[in-house]
Amino acid sequence: MLSVAAISRIAVRTAPRAAPLRLFLRCQSSSAVQNHLNKDELPFKFSAAGPKLVKYTKEHEWLAMHADGTTFLGITDYAAAALGDATYIELPEEGTAVEASDSIGSVESVKSASEVYVPVAGEIIEGNTELEASPQLINSDPMGKGWIAKLKIDEKANQAALDELFSLEQYEEFLKSDE
Numbered sequence: 048m049l050s051v052a053a054i055s056r057i058a059v060r061t062a063p064r065a066a067p068l069r070l071f072l073r074c075q076s077s078s079a080v081q082n083h084l085n086k087d088e089l090p091f092k093f094s095a096a097g098p099k100l101v102k103y104t105k106e107h108e109w110l111a112m113h114a115d116g117t118t119f120l121g122i123t124d125y126a127a128a129a130l131g132d133a134t135y136i137e138l139p140e141e142g143t144a145v146e147a148s149d150s151i152g153s154v155e156s157v158k159s160a161s162e163v164y165v166p167v168a169g170e171i172i173e174g175n176t177e178l179e180a181s182p183q184l185i186n187s188d189p190m191g192k193g194w195i196a197k198l199k200i201d202e203k204a205n206q207a208a209l210d211e212l213f214s215l216e217q218y219e220e221f222l223k224s225d226e
Contacts, residue, residue, distance in 0.1 A: 082123045082222075083215055084111055085191025090119035099202075102212035104166050105221065109190065110212065117172070118198045120165060122154065125222060127189040131158035133182040138174030139196050145169060147208045151196055154185055167208045169200035 084091045084101060090111045091097050098111040098119075107126035112118040127133075139151040150162045151171065175194050178184055184193040202209065213221060 081190070082109070082125055082218060083190060084109070085188055088188065088191030088194075090121070090191060090194045093117060093119070100209070101215065102166075102209060103215065103218035103221075104164070104212055106164055108163065108166065110166065112200065112202065112209075116169075116200050116202060118167070118169065118200050119194045120151075120163070120196045120198060121194040122161075122163065122185065122189050123218075124189055126161070127186050127193070130154060130156040130161060130185075132156055133185040136175075136178040136182045136185060136195065138176070138178065139171045141171055141173050143171040145171060145198070147205070154182075154195075163195055165196070165198065166212060167198075167200050167205040169198040169205070172197040172199050 082103065084098070086092070086097075093111075094113040094115070094117075096114065099114050100110075100112050102110045102112075103123065104110075107123045107129075109121055109123055110118055122130075133154055133156050135155040137152040137155075139145075143151070145151060145165045146168045147166055149165050151165050152163045152174070154161050154163060174196050175184075177192065178195065185195075187193070
């Protein structure tokens with residue numbers, strides 16, 4: 048369940064100015080979850096053309112891969128809302144080689160703790176150290192400022208794993224069937 052502050056931030060970020068009551072009602076429903084990248088933040092703007100592909104997992108994580116293989120990983124809006132207010136983020140270590148399905152960290156909240164898994168093989172370039180000082184970025188902008196890790200991956204070597212992941216449309220259908 049989104050907090051009042053999170054609903055307000057979403058409303059301010061996405062609201063047309065003329066219909067605040069309508070947006071408030073939308074924010075109360077599950078359709079208010081916006082599981083697409085924030086186009087104003089680094090995971091989208093890392094390269095001039097934006098990410099080459101964006102994929103989603105059944106564990107409610109997202110990948111944004113750029114043409115040079117630089118890939119951002121985070122949790123979806125859906126996952127952030129389900130976790131509640133984040134209190135601590137365990138980040139992966141730079142230079143760590145990872146295989147698909149490895150746990151690379153965790154998100155702890157007032158409700159629970161959840162592991163973060165990487166769906167592809169690669170190397171951790173960096174963890175988002177802004178989350179150490181401000182874990183609430185996971186709640187306020189999980190698809191932008193709240194990214195968890197930056198990896199370097201080889202698309203060709205990971206093609207089978209990437210093919211198993213969801214597009215945005217497939218992920219949204221998955222969420223509907225999971226309710």
